[in-house]
Amino acid sequence: MAGIRSIIALSSILACGFLLVILSCALDNNYLPLTVVATFILAPAPNWICGRCSNPDDFMETSGSAIVDFGRWFTGFLVVMGIALPLVFNYSGIISTQATVMSIIGGLLIYGTVVSFTMFFSQTEEEF
């Protein structure tokens, strides 16, 4: 039951995040803040892919951890990119300040949902 409740909470947070981002686009009729959604959804992907590529058995081999490190590095890059991109657009006057604030908050909500969903599922996988 707790699992279903947290899934409902996470999906409503995800919907709030999408609401904020789409509102920030639609209020000014300027759909550039949608790139924030793409960035934050792509952000955990390098971590997953590189985590699959590495072989967890030979932890003595440093080449195995190099690709994991690259995945983490790229994830950190993408997370900061999701925050920096609306600020860059705002500084050049391409999108308005309210759209910037709303898209950053919405993107962080989406990213938090994705990350907590991943942690939730990996914990349930370890139990079985």
Add this chain to the structure above:
Amino acid sequence: MGHRLFRFSPPAWLNSPNTRTAGVYVSGGLFSIGFFVLLNAAIFSHAKYRGECKVTFVDWIPAICSSLGMLVINSIEKSRLSADSYSYSGTGVAWKARVVLFLGFALMAGGLAGSVTILVLKYIRPGVPFPPLGFGISDVVSNVLVMLSSVVLWVSQNLENEYSYNLTL
């Protein structure tokens, strides 16, 4: 630990794998901030600023040099740097690794020096006012951030070596 170099021992949290992971993430974030500081200047100069002194490809060259240097430095297998003390490594592996490492550091320092050069020659010496002067300053800031990111990545990967060393013994 009998073979320590420094008299102060590092704190215990510094050797944990969590610190190492956080260091890699922070390094990626710092590189991202550096890249977007430069991209911000470029977008601003082409979208909003109406004037003579714009960001051209010349302003991007130091950042490209710094990023290449970061790539070279962090591609090196760190355990090969001290490989001469082990008998199983081939002849001159450590020497080759040090040459490549020197090239990487030269690229990175050249990037930083080049950004300062562009700031002085293109922006300060003609005496341009502040909005375009910020382009040169953001160039220097971006190169410093790329360098900082490389330092954080290097230190956290060395922490990993210490950790696995502790694990095996």
